[in-house]
Amino acid sequence: MRARMHVLFAGGGDERRLYPGLSIAESLRDMIPEVEITFAGSGRSDENRLVRSAGHRYIVAPSKPAPHSTLEAVRFVTDNVAGYLAARWMLREHQVSLVVGLGGAPAATVVRAAHSRGVPFVLVERDLEPTRTARKLADAAEAVCLAYEQTEPHLPIGARAIFTGAPGRPTFHRLHPRAKARAERHDDESVARYGFDERRITVLACGELNDAMPEALRLIGDRLRGWRVVHQTGEGCLVETEARYRAAGVDALVLAYMDEVASVIDESDILICGADGTSLAEAALAATPAVVVPFGGLESSQRENAAAGAHGDAIRVVHPEAGRLAESIAAAVSPLVDDAELRRRCALNAASQAHPGAPDAVAQVCCEALGALRAAAA
Numbered sequence: 001m002r003a004r005m006h007v008l009f010a011g012g013g014d015e016r017r018l019y020p021g022l023s024i025a026e027s028l029r030d031m032i033p034e035v036e037i038t039f040a041g042s043g044r045s046d047e048n049r050l051v052r053s054a055g056h057r058y059i060v061a062p063s064k065p066a067p068h069s070t071l072e073a074v075r076f077v078t079d080n081v082a083g084y085l086a087a088r089w090m091l092r093e094h095q096v097s098l099v100v101g102l103g104g105a106p107a108a109t110v111v112r113a114a115h116s117r118g119v120p121f122v123l124v125e126r127d128l129e130p131t132r133t134a135r136k137l138a139d140a141a142e143a144v145c146l147a148y149e150q151t152e153p154h155l156p157i158g159a160r161a162i163f164t165g166a167p168g169r170p171t172f173h174r175l176h177p178r179a180k181a182r183a184e185r186h187d188d189e190s191v192a193r194y195g196f197d198e199r200r201i202t203v204l205a206c207g208e209l210n211d212a213m214p215e216a217l218r219l220i221g222d223r224l225r226g227w228r229v230v231h232q233t234g235e236g237c238l239v240e241t242e243a244r245y246r247a248a249g250v251d252a253l254v255l256a257y258m259d260e261v262a263s264v265i266d267e268s269d270i271l272i273c274g275a276d277g278t279s280l281a282e283a284a285l286a287a288t289p290a291v292v293v294p295f296g297g298l299e300s301s302q303r304e305n306a307a308a309g310a311h312g313d314a315i316r317v318v319h320p321e322a323g324r325l326a327e328s329i330a331a332a333v334s335p336l337v338d339d340a341e342l343r344r345r346c347a348l349n350a351a352s353q354a355h356p357g358a359p360d361a362v363a364q365v366c367c368e369a370l371g372a373l374r375a376a377a378a
Helices: 019-031 045-053 070-093 103-117 134-141 149-154 168-185 189-193 207-224 238-248 261-266 277-285 301-309 326-339 340-352 358-378
Strands: 005-008 038-043 057-060 098-101 121-125 143-144 162-163 198-203 227-232 254-257 270-274 290-293 315-317
Touching: 005 019, 005 103, 019 038, 019 121, 019 168, 019 277, 019 358, 038 045, 038 103, 045 057, 070 103, 098 103, 098 358, 103 121, 103 134, 121 134, 121 358, 134 227, 143 149, 143 358, 149 162, 168 261, 168 277, 168 340, 198 261, 207 227, 207 238, 207 270, 207 340, 238 254, 261 277, 270 277, 270 326, 277 290, 277 301, 277 340, 290 326, 301 315, 315 326, 315 340, 326 340
Parallel strands: 005 038, 005 098, 038 057, 098 121, 121 143, 143 162, 198 227, 198 270, 227 254, 270 290, 290 315
Antiparallel strands: none
C-alpha cells in the first residue's frame, strides 16, 4: 500500500505570502494527484477565503510577528510558545509528511515545530533578504528555493540553495505566454490589450500609497486624459481613498479588493505597487511596466528587491521621502504616461525577468523530498 502523503504549506500574515504556495500546490497536485494539501496561516479572513476558493483546506497556526513595543514583546513570547506547541500537535495529528515554509510568522512557528519533530521541510524565499527562519534553519531544510540568486551567500553554510525564481498566483502563470507575446509585438498597447483606445493605470496599494496616489495623479494632470485608473485599497481604506480621489479631481475606480487582479494587471499599461517579492514576480509575469515603492524603512527587504529588479530598466523605483511621496510617484509615472516606446521597452524588460516555471521547479523539489520519504519507508 502506498504511503499517504500530506504536504502542509505554512505562511501568512500577509496574503501575498500565500500566493506562491497556491501555484506550487497546483503544480504539486499535477505531479502527484493523490497528495493531500493543507495551508496553515494566521487566521485572517482574507487568507481563509483565498485558500478555500482554491480548493484547499485552511487551518490556523497561532503566531505573532516581531514585536514593536514591550507589551507586544510579552504577547510575542507567550503566543508563539503556544503556537509552537499547537503546531507540534498539528503535525502529528494531521500526519504531515512535508512542510513548505512560505514566510511570515505562521511559517516560522510551523517550520520550527517541524524541525523539532523531525518532519522534513522546504523553505520558499520570495525576497532577496532571507527570512529569520531561513537564516537559522536553512541548513536543516531539504532545500531552500530562492527567488534571487543573490540570497544564497546570506544563508548558513551547508544549506541546499536552489534558484527557482519567484512564483506568483496561478492565474499570472497561465496568462504569462500571452503577456510575453504581446510585449514582443510592436502594435499599439491599447488595441492589443483592450481592442479600443484606452490605457490603464492599476494601483495595488497599502496605507501610504492610498494616501499618496490621488495627489500624485492630480500632479500629472491633463496628460491622464484617455487613461483609466483602477485602485485596490485593501481592507478598511475604501471610503477614505475614494474621498481623496474626489478631492483631487481624479476619476478613478476604487475597490477594496479585486478577485480577478491578474486579469486586471494583464490589461494594464502601468502598475504601481510595493516591492515585495511576490508583487515584483507578478508584474514580470504580466509583462507590465511597474513603478514600485519599497516600504518598511531603510533596512526593508523591499529595498533590496527593488534594487535588484531595477537592473535593466524593468521597473522604476520610488524611494519615499518625508512629505514628498506623491511628488516622487508623479515624477516616476509621468514619463511612462507620455512615452509609449518607454512603456514597451519596460514591458519587454519585465517579461525577461519572469520565471514562469518557478512553481514547477519548487514542486519538483517537494516531489524529491517526498520520494526520499517513500523510499525510506519502503
